[in-house]
Amino acid sequence: MDGMTEEFRNHLDGILAEIEAEGLTKRERLITSAQAGRVSVRRDGEEREVINLCANNYLGLANHPRLIEAATRAMSDHGYGMASVRFICGTQDLHRELETALAQFLGHDDAILFAACFDANGGLFEPLLTEEDAVVSDSLNHASIIDGIRLCKARRYRFANCDMDDLESKLKEARAAGARFIMIATDGVFSMDGTLAKLPDIARLAKKYDAVVMVDDCHATGIIGSKGAGTPSHHGVEVDIITGTLGKALGGALGGYVAASKPVINLLRQRARPYLFSNALPPTVVAASIEALKLVEEGDMLRKQLFDATNYWRAGLSKLGFTLLPGEHPIVPVMLGDARLSQEMSQQLYQRGVYVVGFIYPVVPLGAARIRTQMNAALTREDLDTALAAFAEVGRQLGVIT
Numbered sequence: 346m347d348g349m350t351e352e353f354r355n356h357l358d359g360i361l362a363e364i365e366a367e368g369l370t371k372r373e374r375l376i377t378s379a380q381a382g383r384v385s386v387r388r389d390g391e392e393r394e395v396i397n398l399c400a401n402n403y404l405g406l407a408n409h410p411r412l413i414e415a416a417t418r419a420m421s422d423h424g425y426g427m428a429s430v431r432f433i434c435g436t437q438d439l440h441r442e443l444e445t446a447l448a449q450f451l452g453h454d455d456a457i458l459f460a461a462c463f464d465a466n467g468g469l470f471e472p473l474l475t476e477e478d479a480v481v482s483d484s485l486n487h488a489s490i491i492d493g494i495r496l497c498k499a500r501r502y503r504f505a506n507c508d509m510d511d512l513e514s515k516l517k518e519a520r521a522a523g524a525r526f527i528m529i530a531t532d533g534v535f536s537m538d539g540t541l542a543k544l545p546d547i548a549r550l551a552k553k554y555d556a557v558v559m560v561d562d563c564h565a566t567g568i569i570g571s572k573g574a575g576t577p578s579h580h581g582v583e584v585d586i587i588t589g590t591l592g593k594a595l596g597g598a599l600g601g602y603v604a605a606s607k608p609v610i611n612l613l614r615q616r617a618r619p620y621l622f623s624n625a626l627p628p629t630v631v632a633a634s635i636e637a638l639k640l641v642e643e644g645d646m647l648r649k650q651l652f653d654a655t656n657y658w659r660a661g662l663s664k665l666g667f668t669l670l671p672g673e674h675p676i677v678p679v680m681l682g683d684a685r686l687s688q689e690m691s692q693q694l695y696q697r698g699v700y701v702v703g704f705i706y707p708v709v710p711l712g713a714a715r716i717r718t719q720m721n722a723a724l725t726r727e728d729l730d731t732a733l734a735a736f737a738e739v740g741r742q743l744g745v746i747t
């Protein structure tokens with residue numbers, strides 16, 4: 346018995362040593378302040394304030410007084426926890442209020458909340474599609490979409506990232522194989538690259554091959570499109586199913602949702618396993634998310650700040666000679682290639698008061714390591730200038746720029 350345990354532990358230690366030897370170990374920093382443009386980080390007993398360039402806090406709402414007030418109020422009149430899944434005794438008026446507000450904001454009939462968008466994507470496909478059907482999925486889709494698709498019995502097709510010819514050939518294949526229903530699944534924004542899916546082309550192909558379109562808009566809702574309604578709004582197209590998160594622009598706490606037509610939402614309420622078998626979101630998060638949606642709808646100024654910062658940051662890094670992936674999204678990836686270099690560079694930037702993270706395999710493909718910087722409305726021009734100076738210094742020192 347003990348020997349087995351010992352062997353098992355050694356086996357796991359071996360894997361960890363391999364990860365370490367390849368320079369792929371991810372280390373977590375201890376933040377001791379609220380999420381904001383600048384955060385306090387504790388290391389080796391030392392506390393340090395750093396400029397945070399890696400939060401999904403796009404509109405700077407993660408510590409917004411109106412969200413905190415809404416959460417505090419909800420805690421006193423709706424309590425702390427639900428201690429139940431939704432269908433037993435976990436649905437408060439607040440949950441339905443948020444679902445209705447999300448549906449309205451996204452232009453769909455109804456919405457359903459999950460504990461996370463990971464769960465929304467994980468639970469979406471299995472109830473809607475059977476072995477008679479097909480899913481055609483972008484190769485760079487979020488891990489939760491990949492897992493969700495694995496859990497359903499539909500036939501699976503994968504098309505090369507944003508490659509519309511490949512999408513069409515996979516749609517043809519699915520039709521030729523006799524698929525009853527076909528669903529195309531894509532991220533609205535690809536989170537490692539900051540590129541937008543080609544929704545107008547996807548919508549056109551969906552129509553041609555009579556397919557349903559599902560878009561995960563986690564990195565778009567709140568910031569892209571009219572009033573932040575997301576990539577369909579930005580591109581002026583309609584899609585059938587939207588999934589999203591409350592954990593990014595919409596306050597950054599946690600929670601996910603699906604917005605779609607009535608039958609989709611109603612069936613998910615009956616059959617989606619992460620919905621049926623996991624606890625309801627706490628009132629604090631639900632109430633603050635309702636408030637976040639209001640701030641998003643009045644948020645043209647915040648979005649202007651966000652995109653001004655993005656343009657300034659992109660131009661500054663380009664001028665220094667860094668290789669960026671092209672785009673307009675507040676995700677600005679600084680391409681480095683080598684995993685160790687990205688770790689070393691993020692380490693040195695941290696020493697100079699800039700908090701960024703090297704993104705390495707398996708989060709990005711091998712040899713495509715990068716520092717993914719992200720802009721948000723809470724960053725000041727001074728923050729950006731300080732960060733640019735640090736990037737210049739470290740970039741030269743490591744030979745990334747000349």
Ligand SMILES: *Cc1c(COP(=O)(O)O)cnc(C)c1O
Nearest residue numbers: 461462463487536563590592601
């Ligand atoms: C962040 C993210 C998720 C997961 O959202 P959570 O609510 O944190 O689980 C899913 N899909 C995409 C595209 C994301 O960026």
